[in-house]
Amino acid sequence: MKIKRAKHSGFCFGVQNAIDKTEEAIRNNDRRTIYTCGQLIHNKGVTDSLHDRGVDIIDDISQAKNDDIVIVRSHGEPKEFYDKAKKLGVHLIDATCVFVSKIHDIVYEAYKSNRTIVIVGSKEHQEVKATNGWCNYSAHIIEGVSDANNLLKNIEFKDGDIPLIVCQTTIRRELLDEILNIFKKNEIEFEVKNTICNATRFRQESCKNLAEQVDAMIVIGDQNSSNSRKLFEIAEKNCKNAYFVQGISDLALQDFGNYNNIGITAGASTPEVTIKEVISRMNEEINKIEEQEEEMSMADFMEEIDKSLRLPRTGDIITGTIHEVRDDVIIVNMGVKKDGILPKSEVALEEGQELKDLFHEGDEIEAKVMKSDDGDGGILLSKKKLEMNENWKELNEALENKTNINVKLVRAVNRGVIAEYKEVSGFIPMSLLSDRYVEKADEFIGKNVDVKVIKIDNRRNRAVFSRKQVLLDEKRKQVAEIWENLNIGDVVEGKVMRFTDYGAFVDIGGVDGLLHISEISWGKLKHPQEVLSLGDIINVKILDLNEQKGKISLGLKQTTPEPWSLVGTKYNVGDIVEGKVVQIKEYGAFVELEAGLDGLVHISEIANKRVENVADEMTIGKVIKAKIMDIDSERKRISLSMKALLGEEDEESADEDKPEIQQTESEVAKASEAKEVEEPKANEEPHEEEVAEEPKEAEKTEE
Template structure:
């Protein structure tokens, strides 16, 4: 008898994530309660219960000091709020694909659309989805029930309808439902929310059932996706639904030459392995030696099937030694385990003693066994990457923000590592501005979104800029809520142009016009500020419509006219520098920013034809301030008055003698 195991049989990403979370919490010594059974599999539940996990039906049943785990099915918004009000820790294992449906139904309801949900109304996942609906919502389990519902609901064909499906809904039944919906509702929005793994699992099971004499579907009786597999396979061949090897009736396999096995998302690999061993025993009983020698070596096929499950390749180890190039690990076997640095992390610049310490425990993948040397080469990086890849794929679906560390700057971008997976981030997506240096990101922790996934090559592309834009948008919204003219800010000069300086006020930019940088005339902003300078500015003007912010930098109290008013009253003798000539006089600089006019009649104590007869550009002269017009910004100076005062003083001195 040939036995063929579906490649996609067993734990899905969401269920595996939830079970692993519970195991990790228990391993940390925490008291764990799950809100309902964490998985639809009695053997796994018994295993977790033996480790100390307890099932509760209501959050209030969680004893103090315990951690409540929300299973992959998710819960309603009201239950989430109920948990938040309780003084307990909560670990949310809701499947990312289910969370996506929660967001969709909430948004569609808020938009005033009617939400239709394809799924089992009694299933906890569907109940959780209903609990996130913000408007009118209906559930239908089959295409036939959908037709009945359409007559009963009685809303018009032009109604705004949005449709989602339970993640484990039958793909074939979904197609039937869509045909009905598209005919009835002209404005229907269809969201294909059936999990990719579910669709693949059902498709593969159907293909296998079409070629086999019999099928075994393994899984818990409460499991929705396992029930769908049974339904799909039953259409094509004799099918048995079993929770374990003990439930398989041996007498039914007489005359079966090709047996297929598949399993639901809640079925652990250990049960599939147990069934394979049982089928080996059955095979020996129902086939003759001649059949066994005819080419189908069942022992080899069994071994190959077991290998495909990867159950024997994963081990749990304890760090017992550390060298610069590898980590020595005790995995409970005679052979010595070691993890090369390259298999410990995806970061090429990392050091072993920075990553682990003696006594650390970790899950590892067996890469190679050398019986002659008595060693096992292990990998943590590949196991992390295998686990992390599913999360990266889910993050692309959900547009979830991931956090990673930039480990390399490469041609055209950077490499960041998250959950053991290397993510390429192009230069155009690595920084807020193309001019920002990539080297500044090296060894830094960054937030990014996955914008592209190549499942075949297991490669993903990320974007830091996408996250930065969202952050800047939020900061901008917060800024505009409180911004008003005259309000002061501390900022950093971001860039310079010929007409001004752009200042980062913390997520939003404002501009200081060149005329606002200095009270004196300047040719370029770089004469006053440089990129990176911290500056104290105030808002001069706001354009809400265009989103523009004008900033002031020079202070009114620093105005040269304020200085003149304070320090240079009329009658003050100053040393001024001649800066310009006209036919009616000369201009002399009193202080930077203020030039006074020495009228031609006030240049000398005798008549002159033109200013150049007595003065020249650049010459420093003593003069007295004779008048100031602050409104018109004009100052009058006189050299003649000083000369005449000097002559009078000399005459008085001579008379006294």
């Protein structure tokens, strides 16, 4: 058995840099409090060690106080993080990976140029969240091909706006290529910055190459580490025996005894000491296994010698070779120091038959030991007794053919149940009594059930049965029948069983299907629980079936009308509608009328005045009323106007404002200067004429 380590594994440059800076901060600390905002790296062992040395974790920079030390994690932070830290007087030690910082610079420059920004990566990964924070959270985040398709369906790029595509440093290159192909197929011009870290690419290629060469592949990393999970996906794809562990405690070392070559790799946040510990312990286990194999080989050799000396005992069933057939007895060579004696009286013969009619020298024969010494130095055998034990033959046939037999459960014993098959008793372990956990066997006693024969010891007349295997086979048949009756396009009833960030799993009568988040609603969702709850009974449409992989794709939104189908019936030009602002652009705001149906309030249709900045008038989430001014069904566009709902008084005011809008800059400046001459400022003294008039007013009052 050999252990091979991937050429590129363990800490990357960025992670090592973050650890080094933290170690330095601990050494040079002058009693100030040290924090990391979130996990410094995705490795619980490392963060626990830092905690023991005085480095605590905060969730937000606002939890730090003036003069505290906060270490910026290798995944980076958004721009607002640094702004808040400066206001709070927090001392920052920036351990952001240089490759991540480079992405921040690229995104920030693109944002200042008002470009559309697309980030390929996981929405929940800190690196992606931080990068999005450098463009005021305006980026479109794509996790996979479906996200890319949805984005291109729901967005229209302005003329001259060439979207910039960047990516999370730890994603697979194949994922980036798949998404770029979507943009190309839709004839979208784009600029891509391949920001995948070379170290990540080398690590993934090294993992793939090694996984193809070994019998088992071990990936060491934290479950929260994105790059470690991707390594496991690669290992699992290229090696049929893949294991994802956090450390040596997660490995069942005895399971690796059958592998000749074992590969090991580790995520970018896995310490070297953890990798070496796993390799060291596995080497120790390999040495033990090899020693045991040597001992077993010697033991097997000694066992063969012992067998030749050891005589079979009464009740044993033996197999031997016929040495001689006489009129009244058969001599059997059993490979021991005594011969077997099979009398004619112990063989079932038909009338007129002789032993020589049925048996011949050199034939193999099976018999049961009646006595280990017949008094003349031989071992007394019986064929009749063996044939009477036909039940055991039936059990052997059931074992060989994997057929079911029916048994009665008669009594509970330690760790299982005794089951009777005709005259034979067998054992069912508690773990094989049901396909669910069984604490006590009392509920089963007295029942007749079908079982599988999974083990037989003919010498000791012992048998082991399994009811669990029968139940699992039945379930598999039921599932197969369900698959036969499923068709793409069918609408079926299902129950929501569990959630993931990317969708919900729905039981549709015995099999689970995936209801992807993009197929739940015509609108955009951040999580399936915005619409669904565990246990909900819903009608879903079957979108795709892959019986070979056991995967079913479901859709919920397809069971309701597509939003644009309502246009012309529910929505018409002139209607006054209410909706929520969901997106703000330079040229206006998009308003969601209902899930999947948006309208645009152009900047010129927001108010009866000149609007310079849409964000000054509108906020995300604000509910507004507007009038439908135009519907372009071919291009699927609805034009809305808030201005059209304003009163006549506002319209008159707007008409008065129009000349001002048409003024040139010089005219506006002159008007402003004139206004300043005519109207004194609040802190200036009034003119003499105004002072002189004051007594007159006073006199009038007295009169």
